[in-house]
Amino acid sequence: MDETKNTPTGQVPTLADVAQAAGVSTATVSRCLNLPDQVTEKTMRRVMEAVDRLGYSPNYSARALAANRTNTIGAIIPTMENAIFARGLQAFQEELHQSGCTLLVASSSYEEDLEEEQIKTLTARGADALLLIGYHRKPRVYEFLEKRKIPTLVAWAFDPEVSRLAVGFNNRAAMHELADIVMAAGHKQIGCISADTLSNDRARERALGIRDAMSAAGLDPSTLRMVETTYSIENGETAFHELMAHPEPPTVVMCGNDVLAVGALRAAAAMNLRVPEDVAITGFDDIELASVAPVPLTTVHVPHRRMGQFAAQALLDELNGKKPDSIELPTAIYRRSSF
């Protein structure tokens, strides 16, 4: 007989086991764990001793059911394979962990319908709050979230016109700023390789930023030559070839993200084009790839980690009734060699 453990079976100990072992009620044990200062120091000691001895740890499903709170926060991102999301999510998770919250992750693969499904799944799983990327989604999705009263935060984008809680940056303004510099250097034929602008509002805003700058500089924005493609180095290469096949090829190719830009870089090398002498190339995001690339990329630096941290804080505040404000994070142009 093992006298050191009085859980009858080899089962996982429950609150009741601890209560019995400590000679108190389950209510008291629960209080020791959740409201430590409503309990005598003496009973606290007795209870904690029993907790340790039995190796008790609370069943979160039961707790969630009773308290109607899971201490779990969901994040739905396009894909973790994109370093910007991996990095931000890592910071997000670390921050949550400090507050005893756990992260539930789902990915949308940049597909609107899949995102909607994942939102339903994560809320059904009891996520107390949700981190979503960008603003773009069907109204019915927002309605669902509101009806369910799930605190939701939009990250990786910040639109001053929208009142929704967000922690991000102004994609349009950032790209506008970069385009200003590009045009100040005399470029007039501008090409753009972008992610899909239909369902990806960050991509859309970035492209608009270029057009804004063109207009401001007295150029016709409709002369912007755009190729849309999905996220990969190879697709960046293909798009670059397409752009340069034009009789009057662009003198600068502004890419919607660093990965596409690296593809462009590679294609340029294959075509024996010097960068930036023959054609300039710019990126966006400033992931590691940007600085390591054969021709270090001029790009827009985005503070992904801080974004993740702030997003976690905001959501946590919201859950504690603190009414957080949206946060616009600054971006910065990192001028390297590709332009």
Place this chain on the structure above:
Amino acid sequence: MDETKNTPTGQVPTLADVAQAAGVSTATVSRCLNLPDQVTEKTMRRVMEAVDRLGYSPNYSARALAANRTNTIGAIIPTMENAIFARGLQAFQEELHQSGCTLLVASSSYEEDLEEEQIKTLTARGADALLLIGYHRKPRVYEFLEKRKIPTLVAWAFDPEVSRLAVGFNNRAAMHELADIVMAAGHKQIGCISADTLSNDRARERALGIRDAMSAAGLDPSTLRMVETTYSIENGETAFHELMAHPEPPTVVMCGNDVLAVGALRAAAAMNLRVPEDVAITGFDDIELASVAPVPLTTVHVPHRRMGQFAAQALLDELNGKKPDSIELPTAIYRRSSF
């Protein structure tokens, strides 16, 4: 009065609400959702109609409590900022999603104690199974997992000597193979930049692989000059400088991963050393960085995505009582320019 919805309040509808709306018992509704073929097609229709009408979705906490299964699988990785884990985890999540499982993510920051804490957290949260990276952890952790009967899988490593369920590759053998080729090219002074070998068994095995090869080639493994440092390009640079400061510097620097190797590459460039003429450099993992680097890296390719997929399958099988086998994935040497 809203006749289309008979949930009394604006609350989230429950099984009971659906049952009432469909004029059946809660048991029947539950069956419709979980055991569809134990129910008449007619009642099924009635019930599903009510489900749709009320917008019902099950409360997973309650379900978990009652069924003692959460359909949630936990993964604890060092960090998502490391592309190898981000990629594998993405594939892992996609695979889980296909089977209706959700992913709970926690990170250990390469810290053994933090990993232990996260294991406790995720099991308390009711993870049905766990994905862990590498074999190295305290015996008490494995004991805990066994006592709790949590199916656990080790990934990113495969040791034929250990019977534990694993989906990974033989780090030691892979590095051995690369070292063989390096030495066949005549290198005798070998340097190594490695991650911490104390608590990181993948790093340890890779270093051992080099030593194995040295012994096999008649070289004294104790002449291997090792520098251990943590994961970052900057640390790779520092370590490279350290290695090359030696009076008889190595002619080849074998790095434990691509990120450190890129750091070495950068340091070499800063020292005006040509790669591979003056000093050869190798990596491990074959992340994007490896092929994009100024001097494309010779490295060991690892099928990270497939590893994630297979890991998910194995864990899912285990949960369904299918007794999966461990899987050793092949790696391949990708010979590029850095050696």
Place this chain on the structure above:
DNA sequence: TTGTACGCGTTATCAG
């Protein structure tokens, strides 16, 4: 095939 009723492990209310 369907319904009844109990139990899952906690939290929280209300007396004591």
Place this chain on the structure above:
DNA sequence: CTGATAACGCGTACAA
């Protein structure tokens, strides 16, 4: 400060 005890929403024997 502490102890009963009723929810919480669902799964599942067992009975019909």
